[in-house]
Amino acid sequence: MHNLFRTIFFTFHFSLFTFLMPLLCCCAQKTSSTKDNGVFEYKEIYLSDALGSQGKDLGLNSVDEDWGLWGHNLRRVLPMNPSSLVYAFVDGERTKDQFCFSSNQLYEYIVHYIIDTYGEDDTQRFAILANDNELVCQCRQCREAGNTTDNSSPAVLAMIEKLAKRFPKHIFFTSHYSTAKTLPDHRMPENTGVLVSAIHYHLCPVKTERDTQFENILSQWAQKVNHVYVWDYINNFDDYFTPFPIINIMQHRLQMYARNKVKGVFLNGSGTDYSTWQYIHTKVLAELLKNPDLNYAELIKSHCAERYPKAGKLVSDFLLMQEDWTAKQGKVLPLYGGVSQAVKTYLPAKEFIDFHNAFAALVPETSGNERKVMDRLCRAMSFTRLELMRLSGNIDGYQTYYDHLAALESKNTEVYSEACWTVDSYLKDYAEMADHAAETKGSNLLLGKKLTALSELDEDYTDISILTDGLLGLPSNYHCGQMISSAPELLLGVPQVPGMKKIRVWMTRNTPCHIIFPEKVILTCGGAKIAEATPEATPLNSDRAMVELSVPSSVKGELVLKIVRNKEERTMAIDEIEGN
Numbered sequence: 001m002h003n004l005f006r007t008i009f010f011t012f013h014f015s016l017f018t019f020l021m022p023l024l025c026c027c028a029q030k031t032s033s034t035k036d037n038g039v040f041e042y043k044e045i046y047l048s049d050a051l052g053s054q055g056k057d058l059g060l061n062s063v064d065e066d067w068g069l070w071g072h073n074l075r076r077v078l079p080m081n082p083s084s085l086v087y088a089f090v091d092g093e094r095t096k097d098q099f100c101f102s103s104n105q106l107y108e109y110i111v112h113y114i115i116d117t118y119g120e121d122d123t124q125r126f127a128i129l130a131n132d133n134e135l136v137c138q139c140r141q142c143r144e145a146g147n148t149t150d151n152s153s154p155a156v157l158a159m160i161e162k163l164a165k166r167f168p169k170h171i172f173f174t175s176h177y178s179t180a181k182t183l184p185d186h187r188m189p190e191n192t193g194v195l196v197s198a199i200h201y202h203l204c205p206v207k208t209e210r211d212t213q214f215e216n217i218l219s220q221w222a223q224k225v226n227h228v229y230v231w232d233y234i235n236n237f238d239d240y241f242t243p244f245p246i247i248n249i250m251q252h253r254l255q256m257y258a259r260n261k262v263k264g265v266f267l268n269g270s271g272t273d274y275s276t277w278q279y280i281h282t283k284v285l286a287e288l289l290k291n292p293d294l295n296y297a298e299l300i301k302s303h304c305a306e307r308y309p310k311a312g313k314l315v316s317d318f319l320l321m322q323e324d325w326t327a328k329q330g331k332v333l334p335l336y337g338g339v340s341q342a343v344k345t346y347l348p349a350k351e352f353i354d355f356h357n358a359f360a361a362l363v364p365e366t367s368g369n370e371r372k373v374m375d376r377l378c379r380a381m382s383f384t385r386l387e388l389m390r391l392s393g394n395i396d397g398y399q400t401y402y403d404h405l406a407a408l409e410s411k412n413t414e415v416y417s418e419a420c421w422t423v424d425s426y427l428k429d430y431a432e433m434a435d436h437a438a439e440t441k442g443s444n445l446l447l448g449k450k451l452t453a454l455s456e457l458d459e460d461y462t463d464i465s466i467l468t469d470g471l472l473g474l475p476s477n478y479h480c481g482q483m484i485s486s487a488p489e490l491l492l493g494v495p496q497v498p499g500m501k502k503i504r505v506w507m508t509r510n511t512p513c514h515i516i517f518p519e520k521v522i523l524t525c526g527g528a529k530i531a532e533a534t535p536e537a538t539p540l541n542s543d544r545a546m547v548e549l550s551v552p553s554s555v556k557g558e559l560v561l562k563i564v565r566n567k568e569e570r571t572m573a574i575d576e577i578e579g580n
Contacts, residue, residue: 038290040257042066042125042229042264045289046271048412049282058286063266068114068124068170072132074099077106077113088137098131101155102141110163120167127173127195128160129180136179153182164189171227176217184224193227193263198253203233203335205249205327215260222261229264230257234285237418238336238479240275241383245346247284247296248323249333254292265289274413276380279307279373280319309370311362318355322348338479339387341460349388356381379408383416383423386430390481393469395434402430419512421477429474432541433481437470444470445497446579452493454560458485464492466575473575475508475543478515482508482573490518490563490574497579500551505561506576507535507545516569522562523549530555551579 044050044061055062063070069077078086086106088098099106110128118124136142136152146154153174160172161184168191174180176196201214221228232253234246250267257265267285269275283303287294300319305312326333326346334341343349356378363374382404389395406427415422440447447470457464461484466473473481494503509517517535524530533547551559565572 039254039292040263040265040289041227042266043286043289044266045234045269045282045285046267047234047269047278047282048272048274049279050286051272054282058282059290060286061264066125067127068118069126069128071127072129073127074110074129074131077109079109082109088135089139089142090135090137095135097133098135098137100137100139100142101128101130101152101159102137102139102145107159107162111166114167114170118170121169123169123171125171125173125193126163127175128156128163129173129175129195130156130178132178134179150179151182152179153184156180157184157188160192161188164191167191173227173229176221183220187223188225190226192225193229194221194225195229195231195266196221198230198232199335201232203246203249203333204331205252206330208332211256215256218257218260218262227264228260228262229266230262231266231268233335234267234269234281235275235418236334236337236342237270238334238421238477239338239342239383240270240273240416241380242339242342242347242387243276243319243322243352243381243384244333245319245322245326246281247288247300247319248327250285251288251292251296254288258292270418272412273415274376274380274410276377277319280304280315307370308374310366311359311374314355314358314362318351321351322346325351338477339384340391340479342384343388343391347384352384353388356385376408376410376413379404380413380416382408383426387480390430390433390471393471395437395471398430398434402427402434417477425476426474426480429476429480429541432544433472433474436472440470440578440580443580444578445500446494446503446577449495449497449579451495451577452558454491454493455487455489457483457490458487461485467492467577469576471576472506472544473508473573475510475541478508478510478513478573482515482575484515484571484573485563485565486571488565488567490561490565490572492561492563492577494559494561494577494579496555496557496559500579501553502580503549503551503559503561504576504578504580505547505549505563505574506578507547508573508575509543509545510573511543514570515573516566516571517545518572518574519564519566521547521549522564523551524560524562525555525557530559 042061050060083105084094086099086103087094087096088100130152136147136149142155145158156174160174163172171191171193173193173195176194196217201210218228236244280303284296284299287299297320301316304316308315325348329345331345333346360378363378366374382401385401386398389398446468449468451464451467453464464483466481467483471481505521507517509515520532520534522529522532531549533549535545535547538544538546563574
């Protein structure tokens with residue numbers, strides 16, 4: 001089931017960024033950093049320590065200065081009341097959800113936008129991309145160009161070629177994405193390019209079949225256009241605070257990109273939001289973008305010593321250990337995952353705890369800027385400590401790390417994920433979980449008891465022990481203690497426990513992630529229905545529900561909970577089952 005959430009986020013990742021980016025951009029700035037000072041002509045790192053003047057000092061590019069159009073923003077070229085002919089013809093009518101790339105009117109709007117905003121003499125990049133959906137124009141001209149119902153490439157490529165000839169000093173890009181993945185059948189003009197998303201090229205420290213597939217895509221495009229750019233990823237976008245080892249993996253990828261004639265790399269990270277090691281990652285990746293063959297271990301040591309005079313060696317030792325540990329695991333790193341996925345792929349839990357304790361002990365010995373950056377880093381990593389405690393089923397002593405995280409004060413640390421999950425919401429849910437665990441300790445007869453899965457469980461949600469660990473899940477983050485299910489009916493066997501008169505089933509919902517309360521919960525024994533209830537939100541938390549089902553003393557044998565999903569929704573979440 002976790003694959004569903006990955007698909008949801010992957011599909012809209014590019015469009016989310018391109019929606020937000022114009023808010024940060026100046027619409028009419030001239031290109032200022034297109035000089036070639038490394039193996040790649042275009043180098044960008046989307047982390048807060050690489051934005052603005054800091055990025056320029058590192059020789060980095062930026063979308064707000066080096067692109068006239070970036071991402072899915074073609075609508076910016078349109079006047080207030082454009083001709084309806086700029087829009088796609090789908091199912092017999094025009095739709096404003098997509099463009100017609102055979103439209104002469106759209107071509108003229110783009111031409112006027114370029115002339116009026118940027119002129120014709122200074123090189124600027126323009127992304128001529130279809131809107132981020134599956135719609136493809138089916139007008140006569142587009143079909144004659146070669147469009148099919150799921151392939152917009154022919155008309156898009158024709159538009160780009162026409163623009164490239166009209167403006168020989170500017171560079172025009174298509175994308176290898178969604179409905180536009182077909183390569184041209186001939187060599188395009190030298191001022192054309194492609195943006196290739198690496199979203200399906202998994203972050204993995206060992207070579208996989210995906211490496212060969214992605215290399216083939218890059219190689220094929222390099223034969224057709226002069227400017228192949230890759231959009232790659234350097235964060236876990238569901239968890240900015242847990243240390244994410246990206247340097248070793250990215251060095252190998254950058255080396256591969258250089259071999260395959262890639263000319264530009266955009267490394268998508270946490271953007272203006274804070275993420276652990278953003279400073280070190282920015283510094284090291286900026287140097288690897290200039291020369292992918294540098295010794296990254298020496299770079300890490302150097303920049304850690306500069307950033308943390310008191311703790312430099314402690315930090316670099318941990319970073320390098322984590323990079324090596326991750327390489328030995330040889331597993332795909334999650335771009336969207338919680339700490340439960342992290343400990344299986346890139347986070348050595350014991351070593352992290354030892355490091356965090358030692359790091360925290362050094363903070364009081366520092367002052368000035370070092371004290372400021374170390375304190376923020378230490379408090380942010382308290383999130384990971386809280387999650388490790390929750391995962392262990394033992395939250396004794398959690399208050400220390402809870403208070404540390406609650407005191408995290410900075411303008412860009414309010415959220416810890418791309419989905420804008422807030423620290424405040426996490427802390428609120430965690431406190432509710434802790435209070436409930438204290439209240440039910442000693443009275444929950446199903447605590448630690450083994451349930452039985454009687455129906456198929458979703459991928460990544462097969463550990464049903466979390467349903468009897470005594471800890472409620474956190475509704476604001478679907479990685480935290482819930483068992484997600486897309487089954488029409490989830491069947492769970494519940495053991496009879498002496499003295500148990502009631503069963504409580506707790507559920508969560510996260511509407512933006514399409515996780516909704518079940519439609520109903522039915523308790524059966526031997527196929528006969530004993531009780532039924534409809535979930536309703538609790539007064540304390542509107543995203544949590546509980547149903548209570550009575551267990552008659554006359555009922556013998558294993559009980560079965562049938563949890564029925566609302567047929568109109570994709571998924572449901574159960575986070576705890578209690579008996580008393």
